[in-house]
Amino acid sequence: MSRNGPLALAFHGLFVTFMLAPIVVVCLVAFTPEGFLSLPTNGFSLRWFRAIADYPEFVHAFWVSLGLGALSSLVAVLVAVPAALALTRYPVPGRGALQALFLSPLMIPHVVLGVAFLRFFTALGLGGTFLALLAAHIVVVFPFAFRLTLAAASGLDPALERAAISLGAGGFTLFRRVTLPLILPGVVSGWALAFIQSFDDLTMTVFLAAPGTETLPVRMFLYIQDNIDPLVTSVSACVIAITMVFLVVLDRLYGLDRVLAGKGSH
Amino acid sequence: MSAAATTTLPATPAATAPERRASRAPLWLILPALLLFTGIVLVPLAMTVLLSFHDWGQYKGIEPVLVLKNWHEIATDPYYAEMFGRTLRIALITTVATALLGAPEAYILNRMSGRWRGIFLLLILGPLLISVVARTLGWALLFGGANGLANKLLMSLGLIASPLPFLFTETGVVIALVHVMMPFMVLSVWAALQRLNPQVEHAAMSLGAGPLTILRRIVLPQVMPGVLSGAIIVFSLSASAFATPAIIGGRRLKVAATLAYDEFLNTLNWPLGAAVAVLLLLGLILIVVGANALVERRYAEVSP
Amino acid sequence: MTTPSRSTTPLLELDRVAKAFGSHVAVEDFSLAVAPGEFISFLGPSGCGKTTTLQMIAGFLAPSRGTIRLEGRDLTQVHPSKRGLGIVFQSYALFPHMTAAENVAFGLEMQRVSRSERTERVRAALAMVGLAGYEDRHPRRMSGGQQQRVALARALVIRPSVLLLDEPLSNLDAKLREEMQIELRQIQRNLGTTTILVTHDQGEALSLSDRIVVMSKGRIEQIGTPQDTYERPASAFAAQFLGKTNDFSARIEGASPARIVAGGWSAPAPVGMRGPVTLSVRPERIGFSEEGLPGRVAARIFQGNHWLFQCETECGPAIVVRPNDGLPQPGEGEAVRLAWRPEDMSLRAGAAA
Structure with missing residues (x-):
């Protein structure tokens, strides 16, 4: 295939700059030695990273986000894997409708989900609790775990499982020794993507979080609403760094374009 | 959905136990997800739609009646x-x-x-x-x-x-x-x-x-x-x-x-x-x- | 029979063409002159350089060395879109968003052929490949064979100076492939379009071509008519790749008259060879007789219109194919003697591998 011309490469350069500019700026400002927002022109300093420790709300919010992300993605995977396997293995009545239901949190605007969850959990007397946040996050990250598992499971050659059955494997052994290893990249990618989604979610969580159960994005958002200073940039830089780790893992494991498009082996 | 799955069970006595278990399997595998989504997606959405027809006042709060007041205001x-x-x-x-x-x-x-x-x-x-x-x-x-x-x-x-x-x-x-x-x-x-x-x-x-x-x-x-x-x-x-x-x-x-x-x-x-x-x-x-x-x-x- | 040395000047000429990708040499020293109207096949296993050569003729790859001339004109600097060659791709490469007629018309549009002439030529081209009435179908709604025909019509309608076929039949099932072979040959003969076919299917190459270029590891092993290449393979590779063959280790013994001896079989030796030789005979040219190379039938396999025998001989294993003509055949384990006419074998110096 022919290469790109100089005009195309110039466009590409501008495009990549546009995509990276805000992220790079946040990370640069985080290293400023000044007491106000500025680029670190007079050397780099870690003072704003150290300042995070003096602002316990951020530290607490980080632990809430971490726990919420880990728990909700774990539960989502545990519920999604059997459902995805059942939908690819058996002639389940209403399969299309079920899939649409399980993917619906992707279609429903998060602000609508936030409103609905706030109404629902308040009516149950669970408003502002970690349990309510957890339940809401499980539902919201479920489609990511479900979609990648579904793709992996439907890309599986059914002859492999039949071969294992003919060799005497059955039930849980079949799942543990044959099916799970084969769909594992999809499941792990689904879990990682679900974790990131939970860790990053603002729109839905901002309706549910109360002081004490504020997640990191919510805390950052409320902080920015009041004022923007280098402290919030250093927190953002940390969040970006954590995401980068997941990003590289996901890309190595499954290919980023496939993870994000939710397309299986094709 | 659960009703449909149960009625498809083999009615003949010749059907062996594993077969029957297999046809029941999808229900147990899907049920957790289905309950989760019914309970925490469909019900809250329905409650929100209902909420949009309720009345509200600065001092009386939410009143669970069915009025078109909010929709009228938006329109x-x-x-x-x-x-x-x-x-x-x-x-x-x-x-x-x-x-x-x-x-x-x-x-x-x-x-x-x-x-x-x-x-x-x-x-x-x-x-x-x-x-x-x-x-x-x-x-x-x-x-x-x-x-x-x-x-x-x-x-x-x-x-x-x-x-x-x-x-x-x-x-x-x-x-x-x-x-x-x-x-x-x-x-x-x-x-x-x-x-x-x-x-x-x-x-x-x-x-x-x-x-x-x-x-x-x-x-x-x-x-x-x-x-x-x-x-x-x-x-x-x-x-x-x-x-x-x-x-x-x-x-x-x-x-x-x-x-x-x-x-x-x-x-x-x-x-x-x-x-x-x-x-x-x-x-x-x-x-x-x-x-x-x-x-x-x-x-x-x-x-x- | 068409012969390699036509009196006319060649239409397409490849002169010591070579292609290297980094340190990997894909094609080396490829020279060929194609006469007008000729049907040439590039035959070889995957990775032998046949597709690379075709891509260089098409202009999708630039040769590392050598020149390609079309009607005496150097093609090397001509852009693919200006070469005027018709190409049928292995995947057909039909435009999925266009109907059959729009696909076929595309090349004519590019040549700015008037609308009325375009319509007429598209109709004629589709009729020629037996797709009259399919004008408004999209490729996705056509069978593999039909898509193949559209691709052929699209390549031919622009009246190309040379038609390039890149494994065009490899995606069809066996029966359809045979039908298309016959049809392709008829169309090519009727139009007289010079054609180059890339294939790994020896049957296809044998039944379609005027000449076959047998390739291996980027080099030409042999160029010749189908019969020539089959009957008198120039190398061990050509012999093995074009149909099955038996290689026996033999010796030239004695002098004036020298004889070629393979176990119990012997015949007068050709002049000028001595010492150990390899003797090649096609399985269908070996018969069971009273005299000849002694052996034993190890396995006998019935294959419908013929029998296949796997024999052990003192000169190595042998395959013998006999027509199923109703006569009694030796059974498994039976001792037999293998014989063939001297004109049915080919000789190479050196012992069999």
Whole structure:
């Protein structure tokens, strides 16, 4: 295939700059030695990273986000894997409708989900609790775990499982020794993507979080609403760094374009 | 669903136990997910729709009666028409801009050699997973009034004489939204390009077509479904975006999502907020389902 | 029979063409002159350089060395879109968003042929490949065979100076492939279009071509008519690749008259060879007789219209194919003697591998 011309490469350069500019700026400002927002022109300093420790709300919010992300993605995977396997293995009545239901949190605007969850959990007397946040996050990250598992499971050659059955494997052994290893990249990618989604979610969580159960994005958002200073940039830089780790893992494991498009082996 | 699964059980006594277990298996595998979604998606949504018909007063709070007061207010007060109009306008401009920039970029990306392609794909799609708050904060820093880096850069390049207002303007919101939504568009076009048979461009070339003709007559028509499905995603996400309009748009430049937030958490008029949210949901469902049907009908022979 | 040395000047000429990708040499020293109207096959296993050569003729790859001339004109600097060659791709590469007629019309549009002439030529081209009435179908709604025909019509309608076929039949099932072979040959003969076919299917190459270019590891092993290449393979590779063959280790013994001896079989030796030789005979040219190379039938396999025998002989294993003519055949384990006419074998110096 022919290469790109100089005009195309110039466009590409501008495009990549546009995509990276805000992220790079946040990370640069985080290293400023000044007491106000500025680029670190007079050397780099870690003072704003150290300042995070003096602002316990951020530290607490980080632990809430971490726990919420880990728990909700774990539960989502545990519920999604059997459902995805059942939908690819058996002639389940209403399969299309079920899939649409399980993917619906992707279609429903998060602000609508936030409103609905706030109404629902308040009516149950669970408003502002970690349990309510957890339940809401499980539902919201479920489609990511479900979609990648579904793709992996439907890309599986059914002859492999039949071969294992003919060799005497059955039930849980079949799942543990044959099916799970084969769909594992999809499941792990689904879990990682679900974790990131939970860790990053603002729109839905901002309706549910109360002081004490504020997640990191919510805390950052409320902080920015009041004022923007280098402290919030250093927190953002940390969040970006954590995401980068997941990003590289996901890309190595499954290919980023496939993870994000939710397309299986094709 | 559970009833259907039970009635399909083999009625003949000859059916062996494993067979019966197999036909019951999907129910037990799907049941947890089904319960979860019924309990925590369908019920809350239904309650929200109901809530939008409730009455509310500054001192009496929410009154569980069925009235059309909130819907009437949204339909008649020009404030809501203006707000929904702004939401729609921002979403549309964002969609067009991502398509015009993202589709060519995906094409350029697709023509790169393997290693560079992987690196740039990671750089362009990666931001999708980075917290929207962090990304929007970056734009707030770049815009930041007259001292914003964007203005400094534009002025030093001689493109503008005096600082442009970005913060608290629709232009600023659109620029930041384009950045937030771009990976979805690139991804969608990228996927369409992957389905393209690479020999097709060679075939057109062998029949005498030049590069521009190939792009216009061969590549674009086949990639168009990808552009349109990307546009549908970008539009629905932009129309319901919260963080970017809230941070860049400030308190005055309200869109549907930020207004619903205000009604719920500041004014505490939940029924009115619920009505705004339900209207947003219904409008988006109509637009997305309609657009999807159009795209599918128009491009039936191209899509696999 | 068409012969390699036609009196006319060659239409297409490849002169010591080579292609290297980095340190990997894909094609080396490829020279060939194609006469007008000739049907040439590039035959070889995957990775032998046949497709690379075709891509260089088409212009999708630039040769590292050598020149390609079309009607005496150097093609090397001509853009693929200006070469005027018709190409049928392995995947057909039909434009999925266009109907059959629009696909076929595309090349004519590029040549700015008037609308009325275009319509007429598209109709004629589709009729020629037996697709009259399919004008408004999209490729996705056509069978593999039909798509193949559209691709052929699209390549031929522009009246190309040379038609290039890149494994065009490999995606069809066996029965359809045979039908298309016959049809392809008829169309090519009727139009007289000079054609180059890339294939790994020896049957296809044998039944379609005027000449076959047998390739291996980027080099030409042999160029010749189908019969020549089959009957008198120039190398061990050509012998093995074109149909099955038996290689026996033999010796040239004695002098004036020298004889070639393979176990119990012997015949007068050709002049000028001595010492150990390899003797090649096609399985269908070996018969069971009273005299000859002694052996034993190890396995007998019935294959419908013929029998296949796997024999052990003192000169190595042998395959014998006999027609199923109703006569009694030796059974498994039976001792037999293998014999063939001297004109049915080919000799190479050196012992069999």
